[in-house]
Amino acid sequence: MRERVRALEVEEGQLTQSATALEHEEEMSRGEVAHGQADREGREERVKQLVGEQESLRLRTETANGELTGLRIKVAAGSERGESARKELESLVTQRQDMETRIARLQATVVEGATRTEELERRISSTEGGLSQRAEEHKLAAEGLESRRAAHTTASAEVREQDTLFRDLRGRVDELMQGLSQISLREREIALELEHLAAGIRERHQVELANELHKYHLLPALAPETEAELKDLRAQVEKMGEINLTAIDEHAELSKRYDFLIAQKQDLQSSIEQLKDAIQRIDATSRERFKQTFDVVNEKFQAIFPRLFGGGRASLILTNDGPGGEPGVEIVAQPPGKKLQSVNLLSGGEKALTAVGLIFGIFLIKPTPFCLLDEVDAPLDEGNVGRYNDMVKEMSKQSQFILITHNKRTMEVSNTLYGVTMEEPGISKLVSVRMREAGAANDDKVTAA
Known part of the structure; x- marks a missing residue:
């Protein structure tokens, strides 16, 4: 069909x-x-x-x-x-x-x-x-x-x-085949369990299961007391569990691991002690060098302060926050006609001039090729501006100063002026003037007149 x-x-x-x-x-x-x-x-x-x-x-x-x-x-x-x-x-x-x-x-x-x-x-x-x-x-x-x-x-x-x-x-045949497969699988599992049991008994007790089973069936029945004792002994054996034959190897491996970790811990502790010693030496060296630099800066600052203020005195004082704390610096100043007090109690102009004195003191110890001062003279009065300009002019012999200022007197002591002007709206123009050349030209005009 x-x-x-x-x-x-x-x-x-x-x-x-x-x-x-x-x-x-x-x-x-x-x-x-x-x-x-x-x-x-x-x-x-x-x-x-x-x-x-x-x-x-x-x-x-x-x-x-x-x-x-x-x-x-x-x-x-x-x-x-x-x-x-x-x-x-x-x-x-x-x-x-x-x-x-x-x-x-x-x-x-x-x-x-x-x-x-x-x-x-x-x-x-x-x-x-x-x-x-x-x-x-x-x-x-x-x-x-x-x-x-x-x-x-x-x-x-x-x-x-x-x-x-x-x-x-076909469905009926499949059902029969499935039942047959399950029976065969179960038969195979029972055979494997029996084989495993015989192997375990052979390994543990050095006897054959078939022979012992035959002998067991030939023995007379046990008394009830003996049967109860046998059940108790079997329960105790099951509670003891399987014997771990690899415990000795595991213990040796763990001991080796423990010894290795102990050695690592000792190395780390030794390294920590070395680092602490190095930190202490660095701290001691740093404190010593800081104290040396502080003494030199304090000396320069005490010399510059009277020149900027036209008198008075000032100094730097080390402060310590406690054992192991980082030292700090406090500035005390006494402008002319005032009592000795902390720099935080001074006026704005006095604070600025005191800070300039400290900067110049540090600058005298380790000068740099350039020094940029941005509107430092803005809070100063006329007298302080003159002394500030004299100090800048004196220090400009060894370094080049770039001043950002709107003060006319500061502009007068400069060698070159740079300014930005806006002749037309929206168009900026840079203008520069060399003060010496401009002064020479004015002198020539005056002489000619």
């Missing part, structure tokens, strides 16, 4: 392909017929259009002939207009020739259209004949296909019934 079903399916596929091919040929034939009819209608429309153009040309020819006759009468009537009439006549003759040529072309086109129409009619006739024949063949093939489909449906129903019966039988 399956082979018959396969043969029927193959035959059905072939019939389906044949029917599809016939339908495709039918669609192509219909397309060619429709194309021929459309082409025929276009040709007929073109013929009608050409006939209309021919009629129009005929009318224009008749009109031209009438005009030619009128022109001839006018030429005969008026000799003074003969030359112009002759030229117009020649033009009309040329137009007539062109029209005749066009009429001949249109007539040839009409003839060609008629020939094409006849050819299309013949093709349409032959296509319609082939179409009817193919339609008859398609009808016969469809009838055969329908009968075979009915036979295929009947055979399919029979196959489905047999397939259902076969599936039921």
Whole structure:
């Protein structure tokens, strides 16, 4: 039945392909017929259009002939207009020739259209004949296909019934096989457990399980007291658990690991002690060098402060936050006419000048090529500005000072001035003036005057 079903399916596929091919040929034939009819209608429309153009040309020819006759009468009537009439006549003759040529072309086109129409009619006739024949063949093939489909449906129903019966039988066989597999698996598990038990007894007690089992069945039954004692001993053995045969190796490995960690700990402790010693030495050296630098800075600061303030005194005092704390520095100052007090109690100008004195004291110990002072003289009064400028001028012998200022007196002691001006809104311009050259130029102007 399956082979018959396969043969029927193959035959059905072939019939389906044949029917599809016939339908495709039918669609192509219909397309060619429709194309021929459309082409025929276009040709007929073109013929009608050409006939209309021919009629129009005929009318224009008749009109031209009438005009030619009128022109001839006018030429005969008026000799003074003969030359112009002759030229117009020649033009009309040329137009007539062109029209005749066009009429001949249109007539040839009409003839060609008629020939094409006849050819299309013949093709349409032959296509319609082939179409009817193919339609008859398609009808016969469809009838055969329908009968075979009915036979295929009947055979399919029979196959489905047999397939259902076969599936039921297969399901029962699968259930039996599954039960057999489970029984075989259980049998194998029991055999493995028995083999494992015999191997364990052989390894632990050096006896064979089969022999001991045989001997056990030959022994008389145990008394109830002996049976209870045996159960108690078995429970105690189970509580003891399995003997760890690798405990000695694990202990040796852990001991080795412990010794290694102890050595690492000793190395770390030794490194920590060395680091603490190094930190103590660094702290001692740092404190010593800081104290040396502090004494030198304090000495310079005590010398510079009276020069900036025109008198008074000031000093630096070390402070300590406690044992192991970082030392700090406090500034005490006594401007002229005031009592000794912390720098935090001074006015803004006095604080600025005191800070400048400390900076200059540090600068004298370790000068740098450049020193940038930004609006330092802003809070100072006129007297302090003069002393500040004198100090800057004196220190500029060993370093170059760059001052940002708006004070005129500070500008006067500078060598070069740089300024930004805005002559036009939104356009900044940099202006520079060399004070010595500008002063020399002014002196020359004064001398010349």
